[in-house]
Amino acid sequence: MTSPARILLVSDTLPIDDIGSHIIFRRHLQPLLERGWRLTVLSGAQRPEDCFWEHIQLPRRLWWWPPVRHRFLPSVRLRLRLCAAFLARQLPARNEPCLVLGNLWDNQCLLAAHLAATHCWPMGLFFHDDEIAWCGRSRFLEWKRHVVTTAATRIWSVSDALVAQLPKTLQARCGILRPLPTSRRRTPARWRETYASGPCIGYAGKTYGAFQKLLITLARQLQSVSGSLFVITDPANARLLDQCEPNFFTRPFLPADAALDAVQERCSALLVAYPLDYAGVETAWQALDSSFPSKLPEYSQTGLPLVLIARKATELEHWCLQKPESPFFSSFDTPLLIEHLGNLRQRSYWEQCAAWTRSLAAMEFDPARIQEMFEADLRTMLQNKSFPLDPPYSAISRFPGG
Secondary structure, eight states, X not given: OOSOOEEEEEOSSOXXXXXXXXXXXXXXXXXXXXXXXXXXXXXXXOOOTTOOSEEEEOOSOOTTSOOOOTTSHHHHHHHHHHHHHHHTTTSOOTTSOEEEEEETTSTTHHHHHHHHHHHTOOEEXXXXXXXXXXXXXXXXXXXXXXXHHHHOSEEXXXXXXXXXXXXXXXXXXXXXXXXXXOOSOOOOOOOOGGGGGOOEEEEESOOOHHHHHXXXXXXXXXXXXXXXXXXXXXXXXXXXXXXXXXXXXXXXXXXXXXXXXXXHHHOSEEEEEOOSOOTTSOGGGGGGGGSOOTHHHHHHTTTOXXXXXXOTTSHHHHHHHTOTTSOEESOSSOHHHHHHHHHTTSHHHHHHHHHHHHHHHHTTTOHHHHHHHHHHHHHHHHHHOOOOSSOHHHHHHTOTTO
């Protein structure tokens, strides 16, 4: 780049040290500042204390603004244009190099599309989850997805299953960008003699009804091989799960790097899983089937063996089918799972599994490689100045029923 380029992130999903898309955004965007990029965040969320970017607060509503109702799309479009007009004097100069980023899960992506068209800037869009499956099909969500994906110059998705949901004319703009693990260098785990007494399987992250059921079932399976389960999760669920099984140990949430340190120190293998059964819980959780688990790239950095569990026909199974040596299981009834857990007590088998994990960390899930793919796309967007054939402004104007 001949001069520093500015990125406008228009989103209430801030690049902060949290979980989910928040921390992925932080890991992608913070290193760019060290390489000459500048970052402005337009958000309705409050400015955090550890803010490393220029923050422009989006007004939620001014006294003269009409109420916005997502079921009445004209009010959405009107609020969008009022907000853009309000921001016109605060945005960077139109003549400087600039590109816009948005998050499809976030309703602010509509404003991102509007600003990109108004200033003729290329737009990048993160497509991490299926919000239509999660929230239920609605006219507003379908319209928003059409408008914003049509407006985007580049769409970064975590899975092929999500890309397949878009029209074929848009799939050419898509690229698979796996969740970015921490860039902090770790010393890969080595065999310890304590592993021979029984496997300790670790997990750090959110738990919920269907996933708690999976954890409890796995803990019972581990009893047959003198194994245990160690989970770092939110305090309420930690207290609940502590009472389930004698070999089930929990600890309340820790920051991402600290949690990874804890499971790497205590455990002999790590769990990456999605529920096998959604019975008795909201069907919305089935939206996870098309997502790619951020735990997989993250846990690969430890060098510990993995235990991969998910239903059939999920994105995780699709990925594992391309790697026949992957320790993937779609059922607790298969004796192969107990065999895998038991074999982790043997040094030769453990080291073989650990070597496979290290190969993932060094190649497909190498943080430097993932980040370079992302930054290369940003540079290409700025250099080519290529815009979608259907400008986002016209797409916003032609919402269904307009």
